[in-house]
Amino acid sequence: MKSLDTKTEDVLFTEFDLPPEVLRGIDSAGFTHCTPIQAMALPITLKGNDIAAQAQTGTGKTATFLITIFDHLIRKRRAKDAGPRALIIAPTRELTVQICEEAKLLGSHTDYRVLPVFGGIDYVKQQKALRSGTDIVVATPGRLIDYMKQKVFNPKNVRILVIDEADRLFDMGFIQDLRFILRRLPRYTIRQSMLFSATLSYAVMELAYAYMNNPEEVSADPQKITVEEIDQVLYHVGNNVKLNLLLGLLNRERWNRLLIFANTRIGVEMLTRKLKDNGFAAVGITGTVDQKKRLKIMQRFKAGEVKILVATDVASRGIHVEDIDIVINYDVPQDPEDYVHRIGRTGRLGKSGKAITLACERYVYHLEAAEKLIGEKINVAWAEDGWYEKDRARLPRPRRKRRKSRRAAPSSMSTRRKRVAKGAPHTKS
Numbered sequence: 001m002k003s004l005d006t007k008t009e010d011v012l013f014t015e016f017d018l019p020p021e022v023l024r025g026i027d028s029a030g031f032t033h034c035t036p037i038q039a040m041a042l043p044i045t046l047k048g049n050d051i052a053a054q055a056q057t058g059t060g061k062t063a064t065f066l067i068t069i070f071d072h073l074i075r076k077r078r079a080k081d082a083g084p085r086a087l088i089i090a091p092t093r094e095l096t097v098q099i100c101e102e103a104k105l106l107g108s109h110t111d112y113r114v115l116p117v118f119g120g121i122d123y124v125k126q127q128k129a130l131r132s133g134t135d136i137v138v139a140t141p142g143r144l145i146d147y148m149k150q151k152v153f154n155p156k157n158v159r160i161l162v163i164d165e166a167d168r169l170f171d172m173g174f175i176q177d178l179r180f181i182l183r184r185l186p187r188y189t190i191r192q193s194m195l196f197s198a199t200l201s202y203a204v205m206e207l208a209y210a211y212m213n214n215p216e217e218v219s220a221d222p223q224k225i226t227v228e229e230i231d232q233v234l235y236h237v238g239n240n241v242k243l244n245l246l247l248g249l250l251n252r253e254r255w256n257r258l259l260i261f262a263n264t265r266i267g268v269e270m271l272t273r274k275l276k277d278n279g280f281a282a283v284g285i286t287g288t289v290d291q292k293k294r295l296k297i298m299q300r301f302k303a304g305e306v307k308i309l310v311a312t313d314v315a316s317r318g319i320h321v322e323d324i325d326i327v328i329n330y331d332v333p334q335d336p337e338d339y340v341h342r343i344g345r346t347g348r349l350g351k352s353g354k355a356i357t358l359a360c361e362r363y364v365y366h367l368e369a370a371e372k373l374i375g376e377k378i379n380v381a382w383a384e385d386g387w388y389e390k391d392r393a394r395l396p397r398p399r400r401k402r403r404k405s406r407r408a409a410p411s412s413m414s415t416r417r418k419r420v421a422k423g424a425p426h427t428k429s
Contacts, residue, residue: 012032013067022067022070022109025106025108026106037059041061048072049213050192050214051193052197052200052205053218053219057198057345058346063106064194065088065196069103070107073086083154085135086135086136086161087162088136088162089139089140090139090164091164092140094298096116103136114134118143119142130152141181160192161182161194166197175203230347232354232379233381234381235356236382237358239361243274244388253326257307258308258324258326259328260308260310261329261331262330263313263331263334265287265288268285268310268312269284271330274393277394287312322348325346326354326355328357329357334363334366
């Protein structure tokens with residue numbers, strides 16, 4: 001593999017020999033100039049070659065592989081009932097929905113069908129949709145394997161494979177599921193494969209070597225993992241006043257849509273309740289939230305009905321919402337790669353953003369690993385005394401203990417009678 005470090009600026013999509021339908025879809029999406037990863041990857045992928053790309057969320061990687069897929073489908077047309085010809089594997093349900101939405105936009109001037117496949121929603125309904133036919137399947141590994149075993153999804157006609165956010169798939173324990181799927185696809189010599197990952201680790205590249213056809217390695221800036229447009233700020237704060245500083249920052253900073261991360265489900269629930277009680281309309285989302293409810297929350301957040309979303313890392317990879325002004329790490333993440341994924345929710349597609357991290361005595365020990373991964377020290381700022389806002393949340397009411405009903409003690413006569421009824425020996429008083 002070779003790494004491409006070529007600088008690419010002001011490359012227009014019209015410079016590529018794309019079908020008119022694809023160009024119209026790009027125009028409908030409001031795209032004109034390529035991002036660096038698009039400018040470097042498209043010349044490779046449009047030729048039908050395999051690629052392993054290091055690309056952060058918000059750099060335009062989704063459009064890269066979708067444009068390639070639509071170009072391929074148009075140029076190599078086949079019968080509509082031939083089964084899915086493109087398969088995209090993603091780590092989370094929310095990400096599959098996001099990819100499908102972008103695919104429908106970029107493919108709005110084509111007649112190709114896109115179907116999301118993931119758990120947590122009607123099994124039979126998805127099954128019928130697969131049987132009725134589709135061109136592009138966007139799936140999480142678990143539900144896809146289920147349909148493969150049930151012979152509902154037939155992969156024999158898949159000619160384009162995309163593995164999106166490969167590092168996260170590995171982190172979530174999907175490596176064996178990935179291998180199960182890849183072993184049942186057409187050989188890598190007769191399909192095109194594209195792999196995208198925030199970090200091209202040894203494990204990720206080992207998978208690429210085993211199941212891809214001599215992929216070219218591409219990285220827009222291999223020395224810089226985080227996006228330059230993100231202003232990163234760190235506050236050292238005691239755990240006992242961390243909430244007070246958060247409330248002060250929410251009043252001081254300028255924002256319209258805001259995302260807060262906590263390390264635990266309990267932390268998310270506590271923060272959500274505290275924010276509501278302090279006058280901030282917030283909604284929490286964790287991996288334990290029902291799938292339909294999670295999708296509804298994300299739709300409200302994307303539409304601007306919800307201004308503050310509080311989430312755990314389990315939910316972070318499914319959050320693909322434009323125009324998030326600030327990401328706040330209420331807790332320093334325990335996994336350094338989660339720091340990269342968290343702050344990547346802002347500063348998307350060349351827009352500016354801000355990431356604020358609150359380092360308390362409980363989680364500050366994870367800070368060094370995050371800074372080592374991103375290759376730089378996070379700028380430290382110091383909060384003034386007046387920034388700490390009073391917590392006006394109501395204390396939860398203590399649960400009342402149920403009073404046990406007092407029964408009159410049985411008389412000695414009734415006790416003897418019971419013993420006699422049971423056949424127990426007794427003595428005269």
